[in-house]
Amino acid sequence: MKNKKESTAPAVRSQYTAPFKEQALERDGIPRVAQDLGLSESMWYSWRAKRRQTGAVVRRSDASTR
Numbered sequence: 001m002k003n004k005k006e007s008t009a010p011a012v013r014s015q016y017t018a019p020f021k022e023q024a025l026e027r028d029g030i031p032r033v034a035q036d037l038g039l040s041e042s043m044w045y046s047w048r049a050k051r052r053q054t055g056a057v058v059r060r061s062d063a064s065t066r
Contacts, residue, residue, distance in 0.1 A: 014039070018056070021047045 016024075016039075025048055027033045034041045 022051075025051060 024033060024037055024039075024044060030041055030044055034044050
């Protein structure tokens with residue numbers, strides 16, 4: 001059995017503001033947008049789905065690292 005490396009550093013999750021998400025959703029070329037902004041394509045699609053359901057991007061927190 002292989003031993004897994006245990007990370008001593010906690011994972012850091014980025015939090016994005018609603019205006020940042022809206023600006024990201026307005027740009028064209030999803031793969032390029034995700035790469036330019038340093039986020040996964042699945043994150044972009046998740047924001048888009050939430051906007052379609054609610055009419056606005058759902059905020060996780062008002063705090064932001066970007």
